[in-house]
Amino acid sequence: MAPPLQPEADNSKCITKMLFSCLLLLILLLPNIVVSQTIINNLPGFPGDLPFKLETGYVGVGELDDVQLFYYFVESGRSPKDDPLVLWLTGGPGCSAFSGLVYEIGMYLILFYVANIIFLDAPVGTGFSYAKSWEGYNVTDTISAAQTYQFLRKWLMAHPTFQRNLLYIAGDSYSGIVGYVLGDPTTIPHDDYNSRIPFAHRKTLISDELYESIKTNCNGEYINIDPTNTPCVSDLSAVTECIEKLYAANILEPICSYLSPKPVAVGSKWDPSYGEDSVDLLRSAPQIPKPWCRSYNYLFIYIWANNKTVQEALGIREGSIKEWTRCNASLSYTDDVFSVLNYHRNLIKKGYRMLIYRTNILHSIICFLFYNRGDQDMVIPYVGTHASIKSLNLTVSDDWEPWFVDGQVAGYTMEYYYKKSRLTYTIGGGHTAPEYKPKECFAMVDRWFAYYPL
Numbered sequence: 001m002a003p004p005l006q007p008e009a010d011n012s013k014c015i016t017k018m019l020f021s022c023l024l025l026l027i028l029l030l031p032n033i034v035v036s037q038t039i040i041n042n043l044p045g046f047p048g049d050l051p052f053k054l055e056t057g058y059v060g061v062g063e064l065d066d067v068q069l070f071y072y073f074v075e076s077g078r079s080p081k082d083d084p085l086v087l088w089l090t091g092g093p094g095c096s097a098f099s100g101l102v103y104e105i106g107m108y109l110i111l112f113y114v115a116n117i118i119f120l121d122a123p124v125g126t127g128f129s130y131a132k133s134w135e136g137y138n139v140t141d142t143i144s145a146a147q148t149y150q151f152l153r154k155w156l157m158a159h160p161t162f163q164r165n166l167l168y169i170a171g172d173s174y175s176g177i178v179g180y181v182l183g184d185p186t187t188i189p190h191d192d193y194n195s196r197i198p199f200a201h202r203k204t205l206i207s208d209e210l211y212e213s214i215k216t217n218c219n220g221e222y223i224n225i226d227p228t229n230t231p232c233v234s235d236l237s238a239v240t241e242c243i244e245k246l247y248a249a250n251i252l253e254p255i256c257s258y259l260s261p262k263p264v265a266v267g268s269k270w271d272p273s274y275g276e277d278s279v280d281l282l283r284s285a286p287q288i289p290k291p292w293c294r295s296y297n298y299l300f301i302y303i304w305a306n307n308k309t310v311q312e313a314l315g316i317r318e319g320s321i322k323e324w325t326r327c328n329a330s331l332s333y334t335d336d337v338f339s340v341l342n343y344h345r346n347l348i349k350k351g352y353r354m355l356i357y358r359t360n361i362l363h364s365i366i367c368f369l370f371y372n373r374g375d376q377d378m379v380i381p382y383v384g385t386h387a388s389i390k391s392l393n394l395t396v397s398d399d400w401e402p403w404f405v406d407g408q409v410a411g412y413t414m415e416y417y418y419k420k421s422r423l424t425y426t427i428g429g430g431h432t433a434p435e436y437k438p439k440e441c442f443a444m445v446d447r448w449f450a451y452y453p454l
Contacts, residue, residue: 037158038315045304052077056315059158061150066136068320069151070128072101072119084449085162086117087152089171093144094328096127100172102301104434114446116162118155122148125331130320141337172432190223190338191387197222197239203251206242214239247293250436254293298326345392354416354423355448356389389425394418403444403454410440413454426454 037057041049053075058068076083090100097119105117121127123144124137131137139147156163201211214235218225225232247255304310305324348354394416402409403426413426426444434441447454 036315040313040315043313044307044310058317059151059154061147061154062131062136066133067124067131067147068129068317069124069147070121070130070316071151071155072097074101074117074119076116077113080116081161081165083165084115084168085165086115086168086170087148088117088119089122089148089169090119090126091172091174092126092327092329092331093123093174093333094126094331096324096326096328097121098127098305099298099301099326100432100434103297104172104432104438114442114449115168116165118152120148120151122151123331123333125328125333127328128314128316128321128324130317137332138334139332140334144333145337194221194223195387196243200239200243205246205251206239210235210238210242301326348392348394348418348421348423350421352421354421356423356425389416389423392416392418392423394421394423397422405440405443410437410443424448424454 037055040054040056043050043054055073055075056071057073058070061067061069088097088100088105090097098121101119121129123129123139124131124147125139152169197206197211197214200206201208214222214232217229217231217235219232222236225236227233245255247253302325311318395418396414397417398413398415400412400414402411403413404410411426413424416423416425444454
């Protein structure tokens with residue numbers, strides 16, 4: 001027997017209830033846009049209120065928001081609605097964006113008065129970013145880039161007032177693989193590392209005789225060498241002996257004395273000892289040793305960032321990470337992007353401006369800034385960056401010339417163009433440009449944002 005018909009009112013209630021259930025299910029299934037946002041007015045150790053607006057928070061990305069990316073957002077002190085929005089990605093991979101905030105941009109308040117800046121701890125496992133499952137920690141270049149893109153979309157949805165601002169994706173060192181206003185960027189990892197040999201020769205770190213010998217014996221290949229090629233192996237050993245005691249991030253600065261020294265091979269990839277700090281040394285040093293080393297500046301950040309009161313103030317979720325480190329060298333990270341030049345070529349055709357400065361910035365959506373301040377940088381030598389730019393086959397509009405800050409030469413620059421696209425290339429410093437040359441970097445970026453010549 002067929003069931004009796006229900007009154008119309010009951011049908012209406014049933015439909016309403018069903019729609020409500022569907023809506024509730026949809027809300028539950030949709031990923032949270034921003035899991036948490038905290039406005040911070042003061043921080044432990046800083047006297048009084050902060051001189052800028054600081055927001056921190058987590059954004060869930062990946063399947064079911066398994067990966068929780070942590071960020072610091074500093075609003076422009078000039079005109080937030082008019083100034084550019086910058087997404088800052090620190091290199092490594094695995095170095096916390098907080099390092100960029102404190103030691104690079106924040107040290108001189110470089111961009112706080114000309115841009116709104118999101119400092120992102122990416123990839124997962126960097127800084128305070130974490131995953132809810134162990135699978136979430138397995139990351140590649142392409143996965144990291146996709147998660148960063150997803151982060152940015154969600155962040156903008158939660159901050160709609162910034163959706164009309166000019167967007168720059170910037171960073172330094174390895175962030176050149178996944179970013180775009182570029183400082184001492186990694187563009188083609190193999191070629192960048194391979195260029196350390198000609199860089200060493202140009203800086204007279206190796207003799208003319210050794211350089212000519214290694215070029216011949218290794219046939220210009222210093223990374224993927226044949227171990228049975230005895231003359232090449234012997235020459236590489238001689239080069240390593242010449243440069244292994246230098247501070248690679250800036251060859252003019254003293255090298256730090258590590259408790260367990262790890263010589264860096266000529267063709268090796270990123271390593272914490274390459275311009276980074278040694279936690280063992282920092283924890284055991286009773287006082288700042290001499291000679292002064294840049295890494296000693298990082299001592300107190302480990303103590304501060306791991307303090308429970310500080311983490312509570314920053315809005316860090318308790319138990320989400322075991323210990324904060326400035327650069328996490330133990331990431332489960334796989335390289336799968338071996339050249340970004342094709343991406344550059346495609347973006348050039350779209351008419352974007354570009355700035356490459358030699359010292360550590362790499363990838364931007366609305367503009368490129370290739371700034372190679374690192375003419376003393378042997379981690380990512382300027383030799384490889386300049387070769388990458390040449391391979392783009394752009395037209396030179398302004399040839400090599402100096403640019404000035406306070407009447408002093410701040411560096412040298414070249415201008416390139418392709419139709420409506422513009423690329424500015426400048427050089428002159430150590431690996432992480434704002435850390436080594438804060439005043440010059442501020443002047444450079446301020447002029448560039450304003451479309452002024454350097």
